[in-house]
Amino acid sequence: MKNHTISVLLQNKPGVLSRVTGLFSGRGYNIESLCVAETLDPGISCLTLVSKGDEQIIEQITKHLHKLIDVIKVTDISEKEYVEREMALIRVKAEAATRAEVLRVIDIFRGKVVDVSARSYAVEVTGTASKIQAVIDILRPIGIKEIIRTGTIAMARADKKK
Amino acid sequence: MGKITGAQAIIKCLQEEGVKTIFGYPGGAVIDLYDSLMDSDIHHVLVRHEQGAVHAADAFSRCTGEVGVALLTSGPGATNGVTGIATAYMDSIPLVVLTGQVPRHLIGNDAFQEVDIVGITRPCTKHNYLVSDKDDIVSILREAFYIARTGRPGPVLVDLPKDLVASLITYPEKKPIRMQNYQPTYEPHIGQIAKACKLIMKARKPVFYVGGGVTLSDAGGELTELAKKLNIPVTMTLMGLGSFPGSHELSMGMLGMHGSYTANMAVSQCDLLIAVGARFDDRVTGKLDEFASNAKIIHIDIDPTSISKNVKVDVPIVADCRYALRAMNKWFDAEDSFSIAEEAARHEPWFNIIKEWTEQHPMTYKDDDTVIKPQYVIQMLDKLTNGDAIITTEVGQNQMWAAQFYHFNKPRHFITSGGLGTMGFGLPAAIGAQMAFPNKTVIDVAGDGSIQMNIQELATARQQGLPIKIAILNNNFLGMVRQWQELFYNRRYASTVMDIAPDFVKLADAFGAVGLRATKKSEVEAVIKEALATDNTVVMDFQVNPEESVYPMVPAGKSVADMLLV
Numbered sequence: 079m080k081n082h083t084i085s086v087l088l089q090n091k092p093g094v095l096s097r098v099t100g101l102f103s104g105r106g107y108n109i110e111s112l113c114v115a116e117t118l119d120p121g122i123s124c125l126t127l128v129s130k131g132d133e134q135i136i137e138q139i140t141k142h143l144h145k146l147i148d149v150i151k152v153t154d155i156s157e158k159e160y161v162e163r164e165m166a167l168i169r170v171k172a173e174a175a176t177r178a179e180v181l182r183v184i185d186i187f188r189g190k191v192v193d194v195s196a197r198s199y200a201v202e203v204t205g206t207a208s209k210i211q212a213v214i215d216i217l218r219p220i221g222i223k224e225i226i227r228t229g230t231i232a233m234a235r236a237d238k239k240k
Numbered sequence: 241m242g243k244i245t246g247a248q249a250i251i252k253c254l255q256e257e258g259v260k261t262i263f264g265y266p267g268g269a270v271i272d273l274y275d276s277l278m279d280s281d282i283h284h285v286l287v288r289h290e291q292g293a294v295h296a297a298d299a300f301s302r303c304t305g306e307v308g309v310a311l312l313t314s315g316p317g318a319t320n321g322v323t324g325i326a327t328a329y330m331d332s333i334p335l336v337v338l339t340g341q342v343p344r345h346l347i348g349n350d351a352f353q354e355v356d357i358v359g360i361t362r363p364c365t366k367h368n369y370l371v372s373d374k375d376d377i378v379s380i381l382r383e384a385f386y387i388a389r390t391g392r393p394g395p396v397l398v399d400l401p402k403d404l405v406a407s408l409i410t411y412p413e414k415k416p417i418r419m420q421n422y423q424p425t426y427e428p429h430i431g432q433i434a435k436a437c438k439l440i441m442k443a444r445k446p447v448f449y450v451g452g453g454v455t456l457s458d459a460g461g462e463l464t465e466l467a468k469k470l471n472i473p474v475t476m477t478l479m480g481l482g483s484f485p486g487s488h489e490l491s492m493g494m495l496g497m498h499g500s501y502t503a504n505m506a507v508s509q510c511d512l513l514i515a516v517g518a519r520f521d522d523r524v525t526g527k528l529d530e531f532a533s534n535a536k537i538i539h540i541d542i543d544p545t546s547i548s549k550n551v552k553v554d555v556p557i558v559a560d561c562r563y564a565l566r567a568m569n570k571w572f573d574a575e576d577s578f579s580i581a582e583e584a585a586r587h588e589p590w591f592n593i594i595k596e597w598t599e600q601h602p603m604t605y606k607d608d609d610t611v612i613k614p615q616y617v618i619q620m621l622d623k624l625t626n627g628d629a630i631i632t633t634e635v636g637q638n639q640m641w642a643a644q645f646y647h648f649n650k651p652r653h654f655i656t657s658g659g660l661g662t663m664g665f666g667l668p669a670a671i672g673a674q675m676a677f678p679n680k681t682v683i684d685v686a687g688d689g690s691i692q693m694n695i696q697e698l699a700t701a702r703q704q705g706l707p708i709k710i711a712i713l714n715n716n717f718l719g720m721v722r723q724w725q726e727l728f729y730n731r732r733y734a735s736t737v738m739d740i741a742p743d744f745v746k747l748a749d750a751f752g753a754v755g756l757r758a759t760k761k762s763e764v765e766a767v768i769k770e771a772l773a774t775d776n777t778v779v780m781d782f783q784v785n786p787e788e789s790v791y792p793m794v795p796a797g798k799s800v801a802d803m804l805l806v
């Protein structure tokens with residue numbers, strides 16, 4: 079079972095998102111992450127979801143998504159060359175003894191500090207899901223207070239020949 | 241063009257869609273619609289419970305192939321309809337269900353009789369709409385009909401806020417519907433058709449396994465042509481009965497949990513399974529690994545999600561069953577007739593094995609002159625109606641016996657809740673069927689449990705003057721559950737004894753219908769004859785053998801080898 083990143087174009091209308099999530103809960107498919115926002119055309123949203131399942135399940139998921147009347151296009155992006163990004167906001171303990179260490183770590187991962195208090199930093203990191211996980215693993219011993227992740231968004235790479 | 245109210249526009253749109261009969265129940269949120277309905281020539285059937293309205297509309301559609309229409313008020317009216325909608329959804333029946341909704345400014349306020357019916361029915365409709373702009377009323381309604389009847393059909397619900405229905409609008413001109421995001425595939429891929437036909441040419445032990453999709457796409461003719469041409473035996477699911485003539489020698493009857501010995505053996509030993517408009521439901525397959533385990537599989541279905549859902553398929557064909565079967569007929573017609581005759585002859589040894597199975601274990605029961613056997617009642621109904629009645633059923637043993645012992649030779653004559661198995665379906669369904677075909681004999685084969693679930697619809701039948709016949713196989717049990725308790729729970733009959741029941745003859749009388757009773761086998765024929773000769777709603781109470789069971793039976797999740805026989 080591997081993670082699949084599925085990109086879904088859908089009508090930007092009320093209730094459409096619940097059709098998608100209802101499909102997953104009703105049929106017992108799992109959602110690792112889900113991200114949705116408007117596209118270039120404000121009438122259409124793009125939803126990126128990551129799901130885990132064997133080939134047969136993923137095939138059913140894409141077919142069922144396609145069957146929803148408000149869904150325009152479904153692509154299993156992980157079948158192609160693609161780029162993916164996720165962002166995380168991490169509030170990490172930053173006391174006198176650890177401040178420098180936190181700054182060093184986020185510098186290595188090209189993150190930045192977006193909020194400062196007497197005892198903590200909030201840092202922003204962007205990258206693949208595995209890079210975000212790496213930052214979290216390194217910061218954890220220092221003391222993470224809170225994490226907010228966006229979930230993955232992804233885009234197929236342009237066809238180089240065109 | 242002058243302005244008309246939303247309600248008038250809705251009625252006009254229904255007429256434009258060819259709707260002549262609708263089933264419903266009024267209330268505050270739909271009062272405008274009912275007011276406009278009075279001025280139209282659409283016949284409204286006033287039911288006694290909204291579940292009945294949706295089942296009747298559903299059966300109307302099952303009999304005619306047209307889109308059934310139900311009209312319900314907001315809140316409890318809409319929620320009462322949900323079982324009906326789910327029933328239609330599971331069997332892919334095209335319906336448009338119109339529900340009233342509170343005025344827009346009250347939506348979300350927990351207003352009186354407000355319920356989020358679009359939210360509630362999202363998982364059991366093909367699609368649904370909450371209309372939010374008066375200028376969308378007609379276009380949404382047209383889209384609803386289009387979605388309901390095209391592709392894999394299904395129920396579509398349109399929720400109509402009262403203020404929109406009361407407002408003035410300009411009726412939009414009719415335009416062809418084009419939906420960028422909804423384009424069902426009808427035509428099969430020609431390469432796949434050729435692949436399938438070549439597989440058929442190689443097979444020595446092929447079997448057709450056909451389901452409700454064949455009926456829905458009116459492909460019975462194409463199927464019969466192909467099966468006869470190539471001499472391929474046919475088995476049908478509960479939903480497929482009648483799509484191939486049940487009395488034809490190539491018919492093996494129904495397969496699955498209560499299917500015939502022959503059909504189940506044939507499927508387990510075939511070398512090619514041609515599944516048409518069927519979905520490998522667990523009640524059909526039993527233990528999946530052993531279902532058609534030696535066979536290559538061709539699967540024709542208009543819904544890609546049905547294909548390779550439960551079993552791996554060798555040749556998938558996404559298409560309307562009729563288009564696909566027609567293409568296969570054409571492919572074989574292009575072969576020279578000698579090789580087709582040879583092909584048909586090659587299936588003769590297989591056909592002989594099948595005939596032997598039927599001789600060894602025909603669809604039968606142990607008859608007994610001291611009691612009324614429920615199977616005997618069905619056989620009598622079959623005989624006295626020449627197998628030509630529209631049979632609706634409730635759910636349970638009554639449904640299975642009707643499927644096993646009535647010979648359905650034509651499509652759209654067996655009206656039953658397959659996927660959801662809804663007790664209480666049969667009586668309102670008989671009303672819908674009789675509304676569609678006033679001159680046909682319509683019989684609801686019922687159990688004493690199920691009939692009590694929507695018994696109030698006797699008043700609807702009477703009000704419409706419908707001569708429907710209800711045959712209660714009265715065993716004083718929730719028979720099918722009792723059967724499972726007998727077989728798998730040491731005969732502990734927990735809550736399945738129905739010894740307190742109404743006197744059905746008096747009950748019929750109270751509704752102004754005719755009640756008849758048979759307590760002895762010798763009375764059965766006379767009761768049925770009298771019922772058929774009566775131009776009124778008739779309730780027949782057959783006091784049958786209480787602990788009769790349905791056989792054959794493949795216990796849930798087991799394989800054909802574990803089949804229990806008479």
Ligand SMILES: Cc1ncc(C[n+]2csc(CCOP(=O)(O)OP(=O)(O)O)c2C)c(N)n1
Pocket residue numbers: 634635636637638639661662663664686687688689690691713715717718719720721
């Ligand atoms: C609405 C509903 N509730 C419960 C069931 C479960 N169930 C399936 S068959 C059955 C017994 C039906 O009894 P009856 O109508 O008397 O028919 P019989 O099996 O005796 O012919 C029950 C309770 C169901 N199918 N539908």
